[in-house]
Amino acid sequence: MEKEMPIINIEGTDFIVDVMKDELREKANPENVMSIAQMQERGFGNGYSFHYDLNLKNFPNDELFDDDGYNGDMVEVKLPELIKIDPERVAEKYNLTLAEVQNKIDFELRIEPNSPLDLRWNKGILPTLDIAGHTFYVDILMDKLRPKDDFKSKGISFTEISDYYDRDRRAYVIPYNPATREFQQDDVFKMTELPKDTIMVQFPHQATLDVVGWYKKHGNSFFRSQFPALHYEARTLPWEETNVIEIIKRNVAEQLMPKDEFKHIYDTPKENLYRIPTDKERVLPTYEIKGTEFIVDVNQLELREKNNPKNVISIRDMDEKMVEGYDFWYSIKSKNVTTFAEKGANKIEIPDFVKLDPIGMAKKHNIPEDKILGMTDFNLMVNQEAFDKIANNYIHPTIDIAGHPFSVDLRNDRLLPKDDIWSRGIIFPEIKYYYSRKDDAYFIPYNTKTRTFQEVSLNVKEIPQDLIVVKIPHSSILDPITYYKGLHENKSDLLKKVGVHLHTEAKVVPWHHTRFAETIQQNKEQAVKAEQKPSILPKPQETKAVNKSIGRKM
DSSP, X not given: OOOOOXXXXXXXXXXXXXXXXXXXXXXXOTTOEEEGGGSEXXXXXXXXXXXXXXXXXXXXXXXXXXXXXXXXXEEEEEEOXXXXXXXXXHHHHTTOOHHHXXXXXXXXXHOOTTSHHHHHHTTOOOOEEXXXXXXXXXXXXXXXXEETTOSSOOOEETTTTGGGEETTTTEEEEEEETTTTEEOOOOGGXXXXXOSSOEEEEEOOHHHHTHHHXXXXXXXXXXXXXXXXXXXXXXXXXXXXXXXXXXXXXXXXXXXXXXXXXXXXXXXXXXXXXXXXXXXXXXXXXXXXXXXXXXXXXXXXXXXXXXXXXXXXXXXXXXEOSSSOEEEEEETTTTEEOOTXXXXXXXXXXXXXXXXXXXXXXXXXXXXXXXXXXXXXXXXXXXXXXXXXXXTSOOOOEEEETXXXXXXXXXXXXXXXXXXXXXXXXXXXXXXXXXXXTTTXXXXXXXXXXXXXXXXXXXXXXXXXXXXXXXXXXXXXXXHHHHHHHXXXXXXXXXXXXXXXXXXXXXXXXXXXXXXXXXXHHHHHHHHHHHHSOOOOOOOOOOXXXXXXXXXXX
């Protein structure tokens, strides 16, 4: 007579454990079934766990989940290994004796003979990874990728390449030398051209390459669906898919910046604000912020604490609001601007300065007081003629570069030279690596003949002919109206501090003011040293017999 199947009780309900079908079946309702395959393994040999709906007496219904959680009575249930619940039927299922399954776990019994998992788990065969045509063993115990049939190479250490793991790609992206079959880290700050000896390769994390080896070393569990393959292939990346080209361009751009001793020559004001000395002929009005009185100084465009004049909130610390007014984050403790992250920070909104002190603004801008009442800061602080031409008559601002005028065409993202149909001009996306955030400008190599941006190599030994270095302000300064309109702002917004100009002039930076001149000198010196290097003499012939000991040297 066949032995009855074991029964387990889950929250008051009896379930039959059917090892042959890998399922739990409700005793009182055989149609109510829960598959073992849908349960989560709790680590090797620790059984299973699953969520259980007390009303459905089954797995939770996905439709009952929402943003607030599960709309039902749900508990977590733990189930022992099937080998522990019904060892006789487990042995029968896998055609083994009871003695043979005694020290096994469910996971091991499910492994198919000669499958990749069988070869890795039971036979100990290491997975392999092909990198640029050569096979590497994935050796987690030795913490490396070990090249096959190459005892000279030290391989690729997982510890050494840990910083090269890309979380977005979920893979390592490393520089690899096919000749030495090793990871080769170049000094990115000195990189001036694409490496000749290395390529960039991408391959998965070692926990993916060898999930079994990872578990055996670290004890982490993995799901049955994650059975490993035994061979993988690394992908060789085109340079365009890496950041190497960007690094090279940034290194070149860095050399074109003015040296520290010359930087002051090329500094430009960060704002376009009209300031005059404080009016001392009258009592200035005040404005209260969270219980503290501030003097409104429209001549200096600032608020000064009445009881502490050194505590100043300048217009440069405020954000321009759409149409009118300003706002900023305010700290009651410091009585000054702060960040939104500070505990207790308050968002303060204030009117235009012309509303805070109309008399002062009328006097500052020499406008009758009766006319000032209907005006805004925008009317007074922004060049209205320039604004009208650019915003309403669609006239492009211009910039002079080395004596030639260019039209600022932000709709096409470029600077177009006037009266030169053959030049493609200067395209902003092409010079993005030459942008200096500190200067809010681009320092670019410019060809005076073609009137275009021209990339330059750091390996040259002479200053390139027809090339100069020019400083071009950011597009938000050249044409703020079109720039901010492209960001879906109103054409009159965010213009008070930056100002509106119909014409700008690019500054020319002499080569000897840049670090590029020093690089050229270093290239020349290295070339001279290479020419002076003595030739290698041939090895002299041995004239005496040499006694050689028998044996091998390590």
